[in-house]
Amino acid sequence: KYVTTSPHHVVSNTELNYASSPVDFKNLIILESQIVHHFLNTIWKKCDTASNCSVPDHVLLHRYMDDFEATILKDVKMDLDLFHLLINRSLIDLNGLGFDAAKHPLKVYKTIQRMINILPPLINSTEYTNDMQEIKKIFLKGKLGNMETNCVLSPQDLVKLGNVAFSDESYAQAVDAFVAAKSNMRNGSLLERAIKYHDIKLDKIKSLISYNDIHVDSGLLLFDAFLHNMTHPNFINRIPLKLETMFPDPPADTDVCGGIKYEAIQNGYIFEKLCRGEDVKTRKDKMHLKCYYSSKSHPEFILKPLKIEVHNKNPLLIQYHNILSEQDMQQYRDQVNKDMKISKTTPSIRSQENKKTPRISRQRTSSGGWIQDSSSKTFPTFNKLLHKIGRILQVDISKETGSEMMQIAAYSPGAHYAPHTDAIFEYKAEERLEPFDLLSGDRIMTFMIYLSDVEEGGTAFPILKTLVHPSKGSALMWYNVQPDVETIDRRTLHGGCSVLYGVKWIANKWIRSKDQFQTLKCPASKQFMESWPLEMHIDME
Ligand SMILES: O=C(O)CCC(=O)C(=O)O
Ligand SMILES: [Fe+2]
Structure with a gap:
């Protein structure tokens, strides 16, 4: 605290701007190279021989190397040339980078990718005109x-x-x-x-x-x-x-770049800001932030109250802390590790593709797998968790149509999930809806559990101006549709920020709408429907 430094050496964490500050850009590259180095070292230490390798590390190492092979050959060369151009024109000293950019195109490529994501806001300093x-x-x-x-x-x-x-x-x-x-x-x-x-x-x-x-x-x-x-x-x-x-x-619905609306771009900027840790909430927004213990949703919680953090009140965005033990989380990670696949997304209604088949996309760069509800027979802690989710959210997930299988996803460093909404009915073309979708209805709410601790890699909600820290053992809950259960609620647009260090594991349980009508009394009353999402979870004072 008392060390005197010249003002030029003070790095302000809140004002990093990699897109236009060569100094921040260089620091980012150095940091990235250290991370990759550490990452590979950790893996190699555990894997003197491939057979000695524990499954997760083995999978990760392969994925990392595949990624390297796939990108190095085709796409990187051009980008690398541009990168050099950028470096030559700016103040970056290549020797100071800590690695030879030409020999490490993957790192360079990924660094550039980050830079693309953080296009303007542009700085207002004359120094960087070039x-x-x-x-x-x-x-x-x-x-x-x-x-x-x-x-x-x-x-x-x-x-x-x-x-x-x-x-x-x-x-x-x-x-x-x-x-x-x-x-x-x-x-x-x-x-x-x-x-x-x-x-x-x-x-x-x-x-x-x-x-x-x-x-x-x-x-x-x-x-x-x-x-x-x-x-x-x-x-x-x-x-x-x-x-x-x-x-x-321009007005939000202006088509700015061939199908992309101005609003989407604005949200993208805010998403990136949140991911960089910038505080975009106003004082008024912060007034509703609250933490408290609640025993409201089920008598079970009288004995062990739920530790609740309210990130947003309307629409509701709640984090439940400490709901899972380390042992349980390890089991879930192990369960899907055996056959993890690169995550896919479903082509949107606008896409030219005719197929139902989900595809690998740049929007989502995690890997994942599913745990079937039926595994709870052989997997008692999972059974307990499903019941607990039902009691926390006061939803009926006892039948297969009440919710989807639990999706487990893992993000390695650099992986992310671009902003999206989880509801599927509006997004999927009708012919792409599965029989299961028609029987179970839309994804009324998301219950997302963080199964690991990571550096960065939080979940950002650009419209709610909220970044949720992915704290291990906690779960996040929000609604994807409005109380009529049909209209999508765009305010809960969200995405997963790039992971900087570590592996981010999440478990998603998507609650489907149709079975919930059993538990909702008087759904015909408009007033009730309007207050429903709030009253269920919040102690209204
Ligand atoms: O990784 C995150 O934080 C968000 C994940 C997500 O939105 C999803 O899986 O649908
Ligand atoms: Fe999502």
């Missing part, structure tokens, strides 16, 4: 080498880049960014929307740039003129214009 130019070059087309990134830079992002360059008096670069912003508006369609939704701000442009009336065409022409003139010093001095007001955020 790096930003690189970033812009890489991300402008939404492609990094052969790899599709989530999105191209939006006009808003480009205007922000332009602003930085502008205040840096790098006018050529600023013009470049603004021209790109204009071309990303796709023939003015966004400008047209901006005119429609934000005429006041456009009035401002009108008065600043020209005295003519604004129409879309003339708006674009004026913009051109503005870009053309802005490098002229006399003109610049006369612009008191805050450029971002020209490009206010």
